[in-house]
Amino acid sequence: METLFYILVFGVVIFLLSMLFKEKRIVPPLTIILISIVAFIISILIGGWEGIGLAYMSFNAFTASIINIFIMTIINKSKKNKKPGN
Template sequence: MLALIGEERKMDGISTFSLVTAGLALFITIVSFLLFKRKRVFVPGVTLLIGLALFVLSFVIGGWEGMGLGVISLSLLIASFISLTLLMFYETYKRMKSTRPKE
């Protein structure tokens, strides 16, 4: 226990990638809720397309710069897919709740 007090906690690559992806997914979802009332899936759809374009561009650039761009675009792709899935489930739940007959 005392040995842990003086040590610095360092994040490895996977935990950093996961934290960035979760933050991006949260950001995309919040922006979708704040900006659009009817078409909430617009923002995740656009970010999904941007992520795909950046991923393809990372292969064209190549080298270390392309690898960094590829990791960032992969994180953006995963985050927008998570956000899109959550928003689709929310819209389906809201639609099912509004069409349910009242007792």
């Protein structure tokens, strides 16, 4: 349950950050994906309980970013499919 909570919190924060960008809403999720991959690699180098904690949070951020990319894609496609005047 805790993992779902963290994914939801990360997801909402990433979604709100994405709304700040008008044209390039996909940039914040992609940036978070890159940061979480780097954090995961660093967590392997750290090791121990601290490394496990960092890996856990980077996994949650990565998952939330992937979900946000799917949501942004659906939103963008639905906006493009709407015709003006309807």
